[in-house]
Amino acid sequence: MSDEQTKLGELRDRIDGIDQQIMDLISARARCAQEVAEVKMTYNPGADVFFYRPEREAQVLRRIKEQNPGPLSGEEMARLFREIMSACLALEKPMHIAFLGPAGTFTQAAALKHFGHSVVSVPLAAIDAVFREVESGSAHYGVVPVENSTEGMINHTLDMFMSSPLKICGEVQLRIHHHLLASAETREGEIHRIYSHQQSLAQCRQWLDANRFGIERVPVSSNAEAARRAAEEPGTAAIAGDMAAELYGLEKLAGNIEDRPDNTTRFLIIGRESVGPSGNDKSSILVSMRNKPGALYQLLEPFHRDGISLTRIETRPSPSGTWAYVFYIDFEGHMEEPKVAKVLAEIDEEAVELKRLGSYPVGVL
Numbered sequence: 488m489s490d491e492q493t494k495l496g497e498l499r500d501r502i503d504g505i506d507q508q509i510m511d512l513i514s515a516r517a518r519c520a521q522e523v524a525e526v527k528m529t530y531n532p533g534a535d536v537f538f539y540r541p542e543r544e545a546q547v548l549r550r551i552k553e554q555n556p557g558p559l560s561g562e563e564m565a566r567l568f569r570e571i572m573s574a575c576l577a578l579e580k581p582m583h584i585a586f587l588g589p590a591g592t593f594t595q596a597a598a599l600k601h602f603g604h605s606v607v608s609v610p611l612a613a614i615d616a617v618f619r620e621v622e623s624g625s626a627h628y629g630v631v632p633v634e635n636s637t638e639g640m641i642n643h644t645l646d647m648f649m650s651s652p653l654k655i656c657g658e659v660q661l662r663i664h665h666h667l668l669a670s671a672e673t674r675e676g677e678i679h680r681i682y683s684h685q686q687s688l689a690q691c692r693q694w695l696d697a698n699r700f701g702i703e704r705v706p707v708s709s710n711a712e713a714a715r716r717a718a719e720e721p722g723t724a725a726i727a728g729d730m731a732a733e734l735y736g737l738e739k740l741a742g743n744i745e746d747r748p749d750n751t752t753r754f755l756i757i758g759r760e761s762v763g764p765s766g767n768d769k770s771s772i773l774v775s776m777r778n779k780p781g782a783l784y785q786l787l788e789p790f791h792r793d794g795i796s797l798t799r800i801e802t803r804p805s806p807s808g809t810w811a812y813v814f815y816i817d818f819e820g821h822m823e824e825p826k827v828a829k830v831l832a833e834i835d836e837e838a839v840e841l842k843r844l845g846s847y848p849v850g851v852l
């Protein structure tokens with residue numbers, strides 16, 4: 488045996504030993520999580536016990552990122568632990584997660600990034616269908632897109648909160664990389680039409696103008712639908728992400744064609760239960776004010792006075808009348824914090840309506 492082979496043999500023996508230890512430890516962890524579930528059931532007999540605790544999971548992942556010794560990056564280590572927690576939780580009851588489908592959308596990628604792969608992900612055709620599925624209890628949680636760094640807010644999602652009783656339970660951000668995709672049978676020169684979702688066409692507008700000028704762009708209901716069509720219709724291409732490319736067996740003609748390299752979409756996790764404080768939280772509210780001078784100032788002043796940072800404010804037309812507005816506001820902090828509770832109580836006195844959409848951990852992954 489050569490020196491190289493001897494050394495490799497030793498290292499592989501060590502890896503085998505370490506793998507055995509990792510497996511034993513993961514199994515011990517899984518048994519602990521099972522015991523947590525038993526304790527929750529014992530102390531809440533007959534209740535519909537929520538095993539999943541978003542604030543606790545956020546704390547676990549944050550600690551992993553902070554204490555990770557390397558050489559793996561904190562993100563990578565947290566991703567591995569995300570999957571371990573997901574598998575442990577699924578021992579009790581795999582969660583059903585409704586998302587804006589079809590299979591292969593960025594929303595599905597966001598759902599799996601947030602919950603890990605040991606969930607049942609349920610594709611639905613529209614944002615309001617995702618809300619209904621969670622409201623009815625058919626799904627435990629839902630995942631919907633809310634804003635994109637290039638294209639702005641997804642108004643349909645914001646407007647759903649005006650009428651829905653659901654809470655925001657979490658957020659997850661996903662870097663969005665778009666590719667120009669076609670089936671193996673389609674040659675580049677034959678492409679006469681490019682399918683994609685409206686948002687994605689907008690996110691790649693400059694690239695398309697510079698590189699595929701004059702080719703028809705056809706908006707469809709999702710990127711996954713675009714990929715499905717490109718797979719079926721010769722002479723067409725799709726703009727979509729890796730998941731859709733893989734699902735429909737498409738080849739990449741050009742990769743990462745989004746105009747802005749930091750192109751990111753933020754998704755919300757919606758559920759029926761409020762989430763407790765995790766130590767690093769955000770909150771969202773909807774407020775409608777009386778239409779009088781200084782109304783917006785009056786709304787924002789208490790936040791400023793108490794040093795609460797707003798992370799987003801968005802204006803939407805109110806469903807109740809022409810030229811009436813509803814403000815959608817995200818800010819730092821949890822509604823159970825006294826300072827936040829005080830500001831919200833003040834706003835409640837002045838507002839026509841204040842709807843608390845929820846407090847939730849700042850996205851960790």
Ligand SMILES: C=C(O[C@@H]1C=C(C(=O)O)C=C[C@H]1O)C(=O)O
Pocket residue numbers: 519520523524538539540541543544547571572573575576
């Ligand atoms: C174990 C618990 O239940 C679930 C599983 C977790 C885990 O595997 O670490 C964390 C939070 C919950 O989603 C718990 O509440 O601590």
